[in-house]
Amino acid sequence: METLAELGYARTSLREIAQKSEFTHGVLHYYFSDKVDLICCCVRHYKAKCVTRYDQITSAAQSRDELMKGFLEKLSETVRDEARMHRLWYDLRSQSLFEEAFRDDVAEIDKSLEDMVWRVASRFASLGGRQPVVSRGALYALFDGLFQRCLLRHLSGDRKAIADLREEVERLLPTVA
Amino acid sequence: METLAELGYARTSLREIAQKSEFTHGVLHYYFSDKVDLICCCVRHYKAKCVTRYDQITSAAQSRDELMKGFLEKLSETVRDEARMHRLWYDLRSQSLFEEAFRDDVAEIDKSLEDMVWRVASRFASLGGRQPVVSRGALYALFDGLFQRCLLRHLSGDRKAIADLREEVERLLPTVA
DNA sequence: ATAGATTTTGGACAATCGTCAAGATATTAT
DNA sequence: ATAATATCTTGACGATTGTCCAAAATCTAT
Numbered sequence: 001m002e003t004l005a006e007l008g009y010a011r012t013s014l015r016e017i018a019q020k021s022e023f024t025h026g027v028l029h030y031y032f033s034d035k036v037d038l039i040c041c042c043v044r045h046y047k048a049k050c051v052t053r054y055d056q057i058t059s060a061a062q063s064r065d066e067l068m069k070g071f072l073e074k075l076s077e078t079v080r081d082e083a084r085m086h087r088l089w090y091d092l093r094s095q096s097l098f099e100e101a102f103r104d105d106v107a108e109i110d111k112s113l114e115d116m117v118w119r120v121a122s123r124f125a126s127l128g129g130r131q132p133v134v135s136r137g138a139l140y141a142l143f144d145g146l147f148q149r150c151l152l153r154h155l156s157g158d159r160k161a162i163a164d165l166r167e168e169v170e171r172l173l174p175t176v177a
Numbered sequence: 178m179e180t181l182a183e184l185g186y187a188r189t190s191l192r193e194i195a196q197k198s199e200f201t202h203g204v205l206h207y208y209f210s211d212k213v214d215l216i217c218c219c220v221r222h223y224k225a226k227c228v229t230r231y232d233q234i235t236s237a238a239q240s241r242d243e244l245m246k247g248f249l250e251k252l253s254e255t256v257r258d259e260a261r262m263h264r265l266w267y268d269l270r271s272q273s274l275f276e277e278a279f280r281d282d283v284a285e286i287d288k289s290l291e292d293m294v295w296r297v298a299s300r301f302a303s304l305g306g307r308q309p310v311v312s313r314g315a316l317y318a319l320f321d322g323l324f325q326r327c328l329l330r331h332l333s334g335d336r337k338a339i340a341d342l343r344e345e346v347e348r349l350l351p352t353v354a
Numbered sequence: 355a356t357a358g359a360t361t362t363t364g365g366a367c368a369a370t371c372g373t374c375a376a377g378a379t380a381t382t383a384t
Numbered sequence: 385a386t387a388a389t390a391t392c393t394t395g396a397c398g399a400t401t402g403t404c405c406a407a408a409a410t411c412t413a414t
Contacts, residue, residue, distance in 0.1 A: 091275070137326065141321075148318075149287070202372095
């Protein structure tokens, strides 16, 4: 996954993966039937690490301010420290537009991420005695779109990318939940 | 571009592009310095075709209903008829997360698309004597996210993908503009 | 300790990749 | 028509790809 996150799907070969691991290239075919199988396993592995990222903040927060602060902080931290791994997610999601074998796993992760965003927004709303005013799908689309854009700007060296994302989220979240 | 749209960046070789064209593989290096250069030119070429898609509808519409109807229709048509070309866009945008050479062009197209969405929403708002209530960036993130999701579902064979997108947009646009 | 199962190695394979260059062909200018 | 330029073809190259396999190494159970 580190190699994939560094090079991207298109430029990653099994030999490169093996070389940056503690194994040789031959052993990969002992555990994975082929390249697609290996990538699929990576996608599945990614999911588990990702979809509970904000859960602790969500359940611990006792006020809208506290939740907002924790969410913004975690969001910033993610872009700052895990940009490479997240660009891999967007890469693989795009690959699923072409490679049928990836679609089910990608769709499942997408759903899990949508649920995660929904949990945050629902909690934020309920802490104000309200309910979210947009659908799950729209909410996810919005935050995913903002995150993706921030990621691209950040990786391009734009120092204001994270600050702008924070500002945007701080303005938007109270209007939708 | 047709070959790229069919196979995706990762699986497309110069020889494959040549084979599906009227030329041989050698001639590509007469016009393009290397593979990255060729893809960059494709990205730039894509832009011109894309960013004025809704302009006629936007300027012709005389009421919110008319604009909504035209926008929904064009949106559906795009997903239905040009899904393959649009998955190429998402593919190349993801590639720009890894390949620095793509970033400037991708960022420029992204900006143009944002402007395009903004023009639609602004017009929709002004036809109701209003102004959009969210930022350009948020608006684009929202619609781009919804479109991307719809595209994935549509390509996976989900017959309800387009209808769901229409429904979502019909509900959202009046609340943001 | 020994036999059997499991895991790992490293090389071989055919196929494909991007790139290049020499020469053939077509176009244009005089 | 002829020369000069532009365009295209073809074959070659070294490198890399995914896959496979026989043999070596390691582990496990008795």
